[in-house]
Amino acid sequence: MTAAEDVTNRRSLRDVAYDELRARIVGLELPPGTRLIERDLAEELAVSRIPLREALQRLQRDGLVVVVPRQGAIVSPFTVDDVRDLFDVRESLEVLAARLAAERATDEGLAALAAQLDIARDATERRDEAAIAEANARFHGLIVDLAANPLLESLLQPLGARTQWLFHLTRDRDAGVQCREHEELLAAIAAHDPERAAHSAFHHVHSGREASLKMAAEWSEGDIDPVHLTKSRRRGGA
Structure with a gap:
């Protein structure tokens, strides 16, 4: 696979991950405060960590995800x-x-x-x-x-x-x-x-x-602390 083909393939996988996670979040399948564990999501979506992380970064720009550096990500705690x-x-x-x-x-x-x-x-x-x-x-x-x-x-x-x-x-x-x-x-x-x-x-x-x-x-579950949640090993809401 050429470098250009690798970039195209990664972009496609990133888009697949982005579209699926976006649909789950806006559809409330993944409610605010849900911890997003890269390992589990990569397996579920059949993508590697790199395109998954790119998808999470894009979702963060949309305001749907909070990424805590070196700890993980959660669905944005809408209040x-x-x-x-x-x-x-x-x-x-x-x-x-x-x-x-x-x-x-x-x-x-x-x-x-x-x-x-x-x-x-x-x-x-x-x-x-x-x-x-x-x-x-x-x-x-x-x-x-x-x-x-x-x-x-x-x-x-x-x-x-x-x-x-x-x-x-x-x-x-x-x-x-x-x-x-x-x-x-x-x-x-x-x-x-x-x-x-x-x-x-x-x-x-x-x-x-x-x-x-x-x-x-x-519907709100109250205050959600992204740093505290991403320290937990469990996947789930607040």
Whole structure:
């Protein structure tokens, strides 16, 4: 194997590890505070330590993992304050994204957004909670695409995983209400009405704040010390 082929293969294995761990974390299969033992994960994912560590570093940049040097890694200990901070940012940046999307959306982009809403409706009718969370996260991602602002996209991209994690955490919220709010948001963007779109986006994000904070408080296991946890030999949550 050439050096170039080795790099390509390692990148592919890194991506496999990243995608699988990301899905487990945002889907709450690996809850906050879970210790991530390299030896076990490498065996489970059939990858070597090098691409696994690269995947963990990428997940750390996403805010999903905390890596303690020379000790190990855990799933980030999301707290109620973290969820509150996430809403603060979303209420600003996602409103801007909706406003810009209303100004710049193309017919092709609007068709993609409408198709994604259909996917969310179908998931809602089937009461498939995992599919609902994924479809709603993708809907918001497409609005950012329609905004056609690379700087805004770069600011929101690191929040994507945490937002999807939030949708899984709060998937007991009324999915039908979320669908109707998305319908209004789509209508405002399709009408190329920036003010209406901004208002709809703010209402949609803000309406979920208190319920999400309450769920986060009930779901949280309290303070999690990454250094203490990574000293333990046991794999598991706090």
